[in-house]
Amino acid sequence: DEPSARLDLGGREQLVAALAELTGNADAAPLVLVTHHLDEVPTGMTHVMMLRHGHVVARGPIDDSLTAEALGQTMDMIIPERLRQRHWDGYHKTMQTGITKYGHDLLRVPAVDKQGRQLSIAFTVAMLHGADGKVSAIAAVVRDESQRFTDERALRKRIAELEATLPPAA
Numbered sequence: 001d002e003p004s005a006r007l008d009l010g011g012r013e014q015l016v017a018a019l020a021e022l023t024g025n026a027d028a029a030p031l032v033l034v035t036h037h038l039d040e041v042p043t044g045m046t047h048v049m050m051l052r053h054g055h056v057v058a059r060g061p062i063d064d065s066l067t068a069e070a071l072g073q074t075m076d077m078i079i080p081e082r083l084r085q086r087h088w089d090g091y092h093k094t095m096q097t098g099i100t101k102y103g104h105d106l107l108r109v110p111a112v113d114k115q116g117r118q119l120s121i122a123f124t125v126a127m128l129h130g131a132d133g134k135v136s137a138i139a140a141v142v143r144d145e146s147q148r149f150t151d152e153r154a155l156r157k158r159i160a161e162l163e164a165t166l167p168p169a170a
Contacts, residue, residue: 016042034126034139049142051075060114078111078121091138098135100125108145120149 022028023044049059079087094100102125111119123142130136
């Protein structure tokens with residue numbers, strides 16, 4: 001806690017160096033870093049999603065995401081229009097109550113990329129609390145599961161086709 005709170009600068013540098021080493025190891029598990037300080041993002045991190053008060057500051061590959069164009073846009077940039085009201089209703093309720101089941105349960109939802117192409121994403125969230133104990137922000141760990149979604153859809157279709165060839169049960 002102290003290195004990430006900038007109370008132990010030597011420890012912070014060791015932590016960033018260790019994280020950089022992990023990001024350079026192809027055998028290491030995927031790494032998600034939640035931080036308030038861009039200078040703590042180690043070399044080797046490939047993607048970023050920064051949120052402030054429900055607004056996306058940047059998202060996607062680091063080289064493409066940290067642009068003036070992305071600044072100040074809301075989450076609407078990745079939420080299909082038909083789902084935006086439902087998203088914001090849930091967001092405001094969660095911010096008000098401090099309760100969400102998606103801290104433990106994986107939420108799978110459709111999304112869109114910058115070109116408007118459909119994606120399937122999955123995420124969990126963490127509630128971030130201010131000094132007053134109230135929820136001040138929500139951090140999300142998001143991953144693109146479009147290929148998994150496509151593969152599962154194809155498997156379900158194939159199972160239905162095979163089941164259709166079976167004789168009726170007695």
